[in-house]
Amino acid sequence: MIPNSRPSIGDDELNEVKKVFSSGWLGMGSFVFDFENAVKDYLRAKYVIAVNTGTSALHIALDALGLGDDDEVIVPSLTFAGTIQAIIACGARPIFCDVEENTLNIDINDVRSKITAKTKVIMPVHYGGLACDMDGLLKTAEEFNLRIVEDAAHAFGSNYKGRKIGSFGDITCFSFDPIKNITCGEGGAVVLSDDKLGERIIQKRILGIDKDTWHRYKNEHSWYYEVVVPGLRYHMSNINAAIGLIQLKKIDKFIEKKRKLCRLYDQEFKNKEEITLLDKDYGQIAPFNYVIKVKKGRDQLMEHLKNNAISAGIHYIPNHQQPLFKPFYRRLPVTESIFGQILTLPLYFDMQDSDLFKVVEAVKKFF
Numbered sequence: 001m002i003p004n005s006r007p008s009i010g011d012d013e014l015n016e017v018k019k020v021f022s023s024g025w026l027g028m029g030s031f032v033f034d035f036e037n038a039v040k041d042y043l044r045a046k047y048v049i050a051v052n053t054g055t056s057a058l059h060i061a062l063d064a065l066g067l068g069d070d071d072e073v074i075v076p077s078l079t080f081a082g083t084i085q086a087i088i089a090c091g092a093r094p095i096f097c098d099v100e101e102n103t104l105n106i107d108i109n110d111v112r113s114k115i116t117a118k119t120k121v122i123m124p125v126h127y128g129g130l131a132c133d134m135d136g137l138l139k140t141a142e143e144f145n146l147r148i149v150e151d152a153a154h155a156f157g158s159n160y161k162g163r164k165i166g167s168f169g170d171i172t173c174f175s176f177d178p179i180k181n182i183t184c185g186e187g188g189a190v191v192l193s194d195d196k197l198g199e200r201i202i203q204k205r206i207l208g209i210d211k212d213t214w215h216r217y218k219n220e221h222s223w224y225y226e227v228v229v230p231g232l233r234y235h236m237s238n239i240n241a242a243i244g245l246i247q248l249k250k251i252d253k254f255i256e257k258k259r260k261l262c263r264l265y266d267q268e269f270k271n272k273e274e275i276t277l278l279d280k281d282y283g284q285i286a287p288f289n290y291v292i293k294v295k296k297g298r299d300q301l302m303e304h305l306k307n308n309a310i311s312a313g314i315h316y317i318p319n320h321q322q323p324l325f326k327p328f329y330r331r332l333p334v335t336e337s338i339f340g341q342i343l344t345l346p347l348y349f350d351m352q353d354s355d356l357f358k359v360v361e362a363v364k365k366f367f
């Protein structure tokens, strides 16, 4: 079976994890701080706060902003359920908005039409690694006094107009789950430059305690701590950070290879009238997945691929159609129409060209 995605991990990661085992310190410690510093250098960011999942990163960011009852967050419906659960966990309301047909990124005109007096945050998702219209979103946020929490789960390593996602903007959240651009096994990070908010998130990620465990243990009064704000237990472990440290060293290699595979797919499909490609400038992005739009017979194509030992996927089932989020339903014409067309083909670093051509041949044969 050709998988839809899979992490590229091996002895390098395992050897780094062994160092954690030998140290006897499995929780948050020097590996986590080294990982944060390495990500900080890579992104040229001020604060990089490592947490245990991407969903935690989104939740803790919204929580630190003081989001609560009745506050509205404008968010695309076409995203992973974690994005929406982070909003719900704060007791806030997701206001679902539509996406652009050719990029699957948030439609800024629809965002602007949904801003009310209760709107506090816009949550764009950089779909597939392609950056949203950040200039337009940041300008809109300034105009209406809103915050922007970017769900950059797909976009670690991507650029927007030559600048890395996470190196500018307001609050950027990454995921390092098993299939993301780099993985920690599980992990995430909140990236920002706002000092007050940064310090608050650092406290919140480990139960509202005033100092990171590691620093506490280095103090003379190593037993002393104070609980100062409501907090969560969202910090990253040394085990996960060790995996991330090695993965980060490989990111350029990961990006180059996946760009090459995407361009190969594009080349093969660009003249097929049954398929519409998304607008993507691979020179700018770290591709997370490879999505095509199939005008007719998407489900049959998926079944055909499965019968040919190829795993295709659908990213995502629109959240406004999910049972839990029904109270927030509103009609989203583009999202609803493209949901029947999108298909995610296999893409991962260790994919061979021969695997890709197997996929291409199977798709062509179907039509």
Ligand SMILES: *Cc1c(COP(=O)(O)O)cnc(C)c1O
Residues within 6 Å of the ligand: 053, 054, 055, 056, 079, 080, 082, 083, 125, 151, 153, 154, 175, 176, 177, 187, 188
């Ligand atoms: C993966 C993902 C998340 C959440 O990250 P986890 O680390 O899996 O919690 C959020 N949003 C999007 C778009 C994602 O793909």
